[in-house]
Amino acid sequence: MSFKKIVGLSLFISFLFNCKNNENIAEISKINPIPQEQIMNEGHFILNQSTGISTDSVFPISEAFLLNFIEKGSNFKLEESNDIQFIKDLSISNEEGYILDISPKHIQIKAATDQGAFYGVQTLRQLLPVAFENGSFSDDTVKIPCQLIKDAPQFPYRGMHLDVSRHMFSVAFIKSYIDAIAMLKMNTFHWHLTDDQGWRIEIKSYPKLQEVAAFRDETLIGHYSDQPHRYDGQNYGGYYTQDQIKEIVAYAAFRHVTVIPEIEMPGHAQAAIAAYPNLGCSGEAINVAQKWGVFETIYCSKDETFTFLENVLDEVCDLFPSKYIHIGGDEAPKTAWKSCDSCQSRITSEALSDEHELQNYFITRIEKYLNSKGKQIIGWDEILEGGLAPNATVMSWRGTEGAIEAARQKHQVIMTPTSHCYFDYYQSTNENEPLAIGGYLPLEKVYHFDPIPEELTASEATYILGAQGNLWTEYIQNEDQVEYMVFPRILAMSEVVWSQPNLKNYDNFIERLEHFHSRLNALDINYANHLYEIDGKIISKNNDLYYELSTLSTGKDIRVSLNGDEPHLSSRFYTNPIHMDTSKILKAAVFKKDTLQKLGPTFTKIFNFHKAVGKSISIDKTPHASYAGSGPEGLINSISGSDKRFGDKEWLGFWGDDIEITIDLGEELDIHSVATRFHNGNGQWIYAPKKVSLELDNDLLTHSISQNSSILVPVSFEVQQRSRYIKLRIPNYGIIPDGKQGAGNKAWTFIDEIIVN
Ligand code: ACM
Ligand code: ZN
Numbered sequence: 001m002s003f004k005k006i007v008g009l010s011l012f013i014s015f016l017f018n019c020k021n022n023e024n025i026a027e028i029s030k031i032n033p034i035p036q037e038q039i040m041n042e043g044h045f046i047l048n049q050s051t052g053i054s055t056d057s058v059f060p061i062s063e064a065f066l067l068n069f070i071e072k073g074s075n076f077k078l079e080e081s082n083d084i085q086f087i088k089d090l091s092i093s094n095e096e097g098y099i100l101d102i103s104p105k106h107i108q109i110k111a112a113t114d115q116g117a118f119y120g121v122q123t124l125r126q127l128l129p130v131a132f133e134n135g136s137f138s139d140d141t142v143k144i145p146c147q148l149i150k151d152a153p154q155f156p157y158r159g160m161h162l163d164v165s166r167h168m169f170s171v172a173f174i175k176s177y178i179d180a181i182a183m184l185k186m187n188t189f190h191w192h193l194t195d196d197q198g199w200r201i202e203i204k205s206y207p208k209l210q211e212v213a214a215f216r217d218e219t220l221i222g223h224y225s226d227q228p229h230r231y232d233g234q235n236y237g238g239y240y241t242q243d244q245i246k247e248i249v250a251y252a253a254f255r256h257v258t259v260i261p262e263i264e265m266p267g268h269a270q271a272a273i274a275a276y277p278n279l280g281c282s283g284e285a286i287n288v289a290q291k292w293g294v295f296e297t298i299y300c301s302k303d304e305t306f307t308f309l310e311n312v313l314d315e316v317c318d319l320f321p322s323k324y325i326h327i328g329g330d331e332a333p334k335t336a337w338k339s340c341d342s343c344q345s346r347i348t349s350e351a352l353s354d355e356h357e358l359q360n361y362f363i364t365r366i367e368k369y370l371n372s373k374g375k376q377i378i379g380w381d382e383i384l385e386g387g388l389a390p391n392a393t394v395m396s397w398r399g400t401e402g403a404i405e406a407a408r409q410k411h412q413v414i415m416t417p418t419s420h421c422y423f424d425y426y427q428s429t430n431e432n433e434p435l436a437i438g439g440y441l442p443l444e445k446v447y448h449f450d451p452i453p454e455e456l457t458a459s460e461a462t463y464i465l466g467a468q469g470n471l472w473t474e475y476i477q478n479e480d481q482v483e484y485m486v487f488p489r490i491l492a493m494s495e496v497v498w499s500q501p502n503l504k505n506y507d508n509f510i511e512r513l514e515h516f517h518s519r520l521n522a523l524d525i526n527y528a529n530h531l532y533e534i535d536g537k538i539i540s541k542n543n544d545l546y547y548e549l550s551t552l553s554t555g556k557d558i559r560v561s562l563n564g565d566e567p568h569l570s571s572r573f574y575t576n577p578i579h580m581d582t583s584k585i586l587k588a589a590v591f592k593k594d595t596l597q598k599l600g601p602t603f604t605k606i607f608n609f610h611k612a613v614g615k616s617i618s619i620d621k622t623p624h625a626s627y628a629g630s631g632p633e634g635l636i637n638s639i640s641g642s643d644k645r646f647g648d649k650e651w652l653g654f655w656g657d658d659i660e661i662t663i664d665l666g667e668e669l670d671i672h673s674v675a676t677r678f679h680n681g682n683g684q685w686i687y688a689p690k691k692v693s694l695e696l697d698n699d700l701l702t703h704s705i706s707q708n709s710s711i712l713v714p715v716s717f718e719v720q721q722r723s724r725y726i727k728l729r730i731p732n733y734g735i736i737p738d739g740k741q742g743a744g745n746k747a748w749t750f751i752d753e754i755i756v757n
Contacts (some may be wrong), residue, residue, distance in 0.1 A: 030515040031126050033185060033495035034503050035151040043104045044143040047128075052081025059086045061254055062109070062117035069125060073132025074142075082106060086117055096187070097152030100124060102144055115256045116152075119185045123149055126519070133522035155451060157414055157466030158497035159188035159260075160490060162482070165195030165271070166292070167473040168237070169482065171244050175251050177482070180525070182255035184494035189252055190326060190468060192262045193240075196270035196289035200239045201261065201319075205311050208275035213288060214239040216271075220291040223435060223475070224683035224741070227709035231290060245319050253321070260322050260378065265309060266299040266362050267332030272308075273297050279305050281340035292474040293683070293741050294331045301362055302342040310369055317373050324393065325370055329363055330380035356386035364389040378414065381406070393465070397421075400453040407456055407463040415467040419626060420449035421493070423485050424472045428530045429648040430601060434484065437475050438684050439626075440647030443530065446492040447506055469493045480526040487520060487527030488513055510552050532590040532600030534558065537649070538630060538637050539577055545614050545637065546577035547605070551590045556599065560588040568596050580638060583609040605639060611671070612636040612663050612726070612756040619652075620660045627653025627750070634753075635676075636663060641752040643712060646679040646686065650753060653686075656732055656746030663726040663754065671696060671723050673757045675716035679750035680709070685742035686750050687733035688713035696723035726756060 031038075047070070055063045063086055070076055078084075089110040092099065098120035099110040107124065111117040127144050131137035160181050162169075169177075178189055193201045199213035215237030221230045240248070252259045271288045273280040280286070281300040289295055299305045316325060334355035337343040343358060352358050359382070367377045367389040378393045381402025388394070393412040396403035403413045415421065418439065425439030451467040469490055476482055491513055495504060510531065520527045531553040539548050549558055558574035559567040564585040574588060584607050590600045617632045629652045630637060641650030678688035693702040694717045703715050733747040 030512045031123055031149075032491050032512050032516055033498040034508070034512070035123060035149050036500055036503070037150040039148040041103065041146040041148065043146045045102050045104060045107055045146060047076070047142040047144060048140055049076050050079070051076065051083045052079040053084040054082050054086060055080060058088050059109075059111065059114035059117040061114050061256065062086060062111075062121050065118065065255070066121045066124065069121075069132060070128075072135050073128070074135075074137040085109070086111075088112065092116060092152075094152035096156070097150075098123075100147075100149040100151070102127075102146050102148070104146060107144070115187075118182075118256045119151065119153075120149075122183055122185055123151065125183070130519045130522040133519060134524070136522075153185065153498045154500055155464070155466030155497045157188060157468070158186040158494065159190050159414065159466065159468030160186060160486070160493075161190035161192060161416070161468055161470040163192040163195065163471060163473045164200050164240075165192060165198045165473075167477050168198070168200060168239075169479050171240070171248060173479045173482070174248055177486075178248070178252045178255060178257050178259075180486070180490065181257050184490060185498050186490075186494055187257055188468070189257050189259045190262060190470075191259055192264075192326075192472075194262070194264045194272065194328075195268045196295050197292070198237050198239075198288060199271045199275070201245065201263075201316070202239055202241045203312050203315050204242065205315065206276070206308070209272065210239055212275035213271040216288040216290050218290050224292050225681040225711055227682075227711075229291060237288075242315070242319060249320060258322050258324075259320055260324050260326050261316055261320050262326035262328055263309075263312060263316055264328030264330075265366065266301070266359065267294070267330065268328060269299045270295045270297050273299070276308065279308055281336040281343060294333060296333045296335045298332050298336055299362075300340060300342055301337065301346045301358055306365060306369075309366060313366070313370060313373075317370070317375060323374075323376055324378050325375050326378040326395070327363065327366055327370075328380060329359075329383040330397070332359060332382065334359070352386075354386075358386070359383075360386035360389065363392070367392060395468075397470070400455075403464065404453050404455050404460075407453075407460045411463065413464050415449075415451040415464060416470050420446055421467060421469050422472070423469050423489050424475065426645065426647060427485070427489060427528055428533060429642065429645065430530075430533060430603075431642055431644060432601065434481060435475050436485070437472065438645075438647065438681070440645075441489070443489055443492050444506060446489045447495065447504070447509060449493075449496050450501065451496065466497050467493065483526040484528050487525055488516075488529075491516065507554075511554070514553055529600075532556070534588050534590060534600070534603035536586075536588075536603065536605055538580070538633075538639075540614075541577075543614075545580040547580055547586065547607075548577040549574050549588055549603075551600070553590070555593055557591045557593055557595075558588055559591055560586065562586055566602060568598060580607055580613070581609075583607055583638070607638045608640065608753075608755065609638050610755045610757055611665065611669055612754060613638045615666060616664045618662050618664075621654055621657040623652045624655045624748075627651065627748075629653075632661070635661070635751065636754055636756075639753065646681065646750045651679060651750050654732070654749045654751075657749070658729075658731045659749065659751075661728045661730070661751075661754070663756070665724050665726070665756075668697070668722045668724045671719055671721060671726070671756060673716060673718050674726060674728075674754065675714065675757075676728070676754045677712055677714040677752045678705075679752075680711055680713045681750075682709070683741050685736060685745060685748050687736070687747040689730050689733055689749060691731065693729040694719075695725075695727040695729070696721055697725055698723075726754075728754065 084107045087110045090112050092112045095113045098116040100120045101108040109117050109120040199209045203209045218231040218233050249259050274288045337355045363383050381396045394406035395414045397416045406413045424437045425441040426436045452461045539546050560574040561567050562584050567589045586605045588603045619632045630649045642648045680688040691704045736742045
């Protein structure tokens with residue numbers, strides 16, 4: 001009698017965890033993104049030279065993909081038969097859903113549409129050896145465990161974005177990006193084609209977009225916050241020809257990926273205005289931008305601009321069959337419009353109340369044009385300002401407020417908040433990470449993203465179409481680095497948008513990811529691997545502080561040294577949290593079990609013990625949720641923050657607040673110095689304060705900080721007195737001055753360890 005196990009998912013997951021040493025079970029536990037329902041059966045389907053496949057065009061794309069994948073992956077030549085069969089099943093209600101039924105006799109892929117069947121094929125692909133990915137499978141049989149998978153996506157919009165304006169990538173690479181999207185059952189490629197630093201789509205009616213707008217004379221070197229700005233002196237640019245675009249769109253369609261082009265307006269338009277200065281308000285000549293940021297030269301609202309944009313969009317619509325065209329709409333400073341006669345008379349003639357309503361006029365007029373061509377618009381959440389164009393879909397990036405507002409106005413929404421979806425942010429606090437724009441978005445945070453803002457009612461939530469990972473490429477110069485930033489966070493995002501929330505389990509995801517590494521290796525994808533890094537955190541036990549180490553992957557050894565030696569020189573295995581009672585240098589690394597094979601980088605932490613460590617601290621304001629470090633206690637935990645990064649566990653960030661920090665030493669102690677430091681990354685709106693005051697039990701000292709452009713600004717008070725309380729008053733820098741990034745907004749304050757000696 002055959003063993004047949006039919007299990008609900010929760011039972012199934014525990015079954016998986018209990019049967020790790022059963023090879024077949026382990027295999028099926030590792031599909032990304034995790035499928036809705038999986039039932040293991042006994043036996044195998046044998047795939048070999050005499051296997052047949054039905055290619056009678058029920059689902060031509062899926063059939064061709066699978067045939068090609070198997071034949072190119074191995075030396076099998078599949079004949080025509082029903083061993084592997086595609087079946088149209090209209091009872092499958094989700095048009096992207098599928099059933100994959102693997103039995104000893106056959107493999108059946110059932111779906112209502114070719115797209116659903118395609119996702120069944122992607123699942124089957126992950127049940128085949130990774131050698132198929134690069135054509136190196138040379139055995140004569142594959143045993144595929146029998147099972148029944150029923151699967152369907154949670155959200156209809158599952159996207160990845162790529163900015164090709166700041167840096168450009170080859171056609172072959174764009175195709176491989178689309179391959180990855182499709183492999184993970186995502187269905188949209190948002191192609192950011194125009195921006196201040198380069199126009200990348202051929203528009204035949206405007207040749208200067210190719211001759212001028214597609215190239216910049218040189219590019220900023222290093223980070224925007226590094227002062228003074230330096231440039232590489234190299235011309236940079238290029239564009240995709242219409243033939244290349246058609247080729248890419250067709251390639252994507254063959255993988256059920258829709259390509260949504262983004263043509264930015266009214267802001268991020270400096271490259272186009274460099275080519276055609278009349279499109280701007282002043283008509284003055286200007287360069288294609290050579291550094292990053294938000295620029296004040298934007299499209300003027302005169303008729304001439306609309307003629308240009310309509311002609312451009314005519315060509316765009318002919319190239320992209322997508323229902324949606326993304327028209328940007330973000331980060332458009334209104335300075336130029338305020339002093340422009342054309343824009344001011346537009347405000348008067350259209351009875352608009354201000355420049356924000358002029359932005360709404362601009363977007364609505366373009367929407368009307370695109371609607372007349374059968375297209376819908378998507379815009380970044382700034383298109384809510386001054387009123388929403390009637391049929392627009394909102395892409396919520398500055399948080400979730402835009403999403404909430406749009407859904408309540410019954411507009412469709414795509415979620416891409418910076419907090420969970422910006423893959424240009426750092427993914428690790430490791431100091432050796434390649435330069436990135438800033439921020440901190442680790443894999444786990446992406447994984448736990450819920451695209452539905454909790455503020456929405458169930459009916460409002462139906463307007464959330466899905467989510468998308470974004471990759472802006474200011475600091476991403478080559479294709480390897482694109483892959484590094486995208487992988488593995490794209491796997492987490494694919495599970496966010498595809499899988500049912502109740503099936504998500506981070507530990508299980510990490511196991512599947514570790515397994516998936518071999519597939520990524522076979523695909524020659526330069527993924528980031530932070531699974532073998534060490535993470536440390538302070539814990540408090542019986543009023544004493546301890547330092548706890550962990551690593552994401554399981555079944556490994558952590559070795560540790562406390563004298564600054566490399567951990568392999570120490571035979572010491574990490575077993576328990578380390579007592580933090582003196583200054584010391586801790587080094588640790590992850591090793592393959594019972595070996596000296598080091599798997600990841602050395603983790604180093606310097607504990608600089610001082611009088612305030614472990615004492616009590618309070619701050620009169622709450623740090624910003626995205627930069628809350630280890631909380632106020634992190635300022636007196638003996639660990640200084642990174643010199644390069646402010647998004648780690650040690651820095652605390654406050655947005656616009658004046659803050660007052662009080663440390664209670666518990667008793668009067670001799671104080672000789674109180675020192676701290678501030679981050680001063682002006683390009684990211686972060687400013688050291690202009691002064692800091694220190695108040696001891698009976699003394700008040702104030703330090704003025706001379707304004708400079710160093711990225712780290714230390715402050716130290718030398719004193720000679722006894723005190724129990726230490727109070728630091730830190731007024732916020734204030735409003736960011738004109739001419740700087742973020743001008744007019746409140747500045748951020750970032751503070752590090754407060755060292756009391
Ligand atoms: C954006 O990140 N400016 C949409
Ligand atoms: Zn104007």
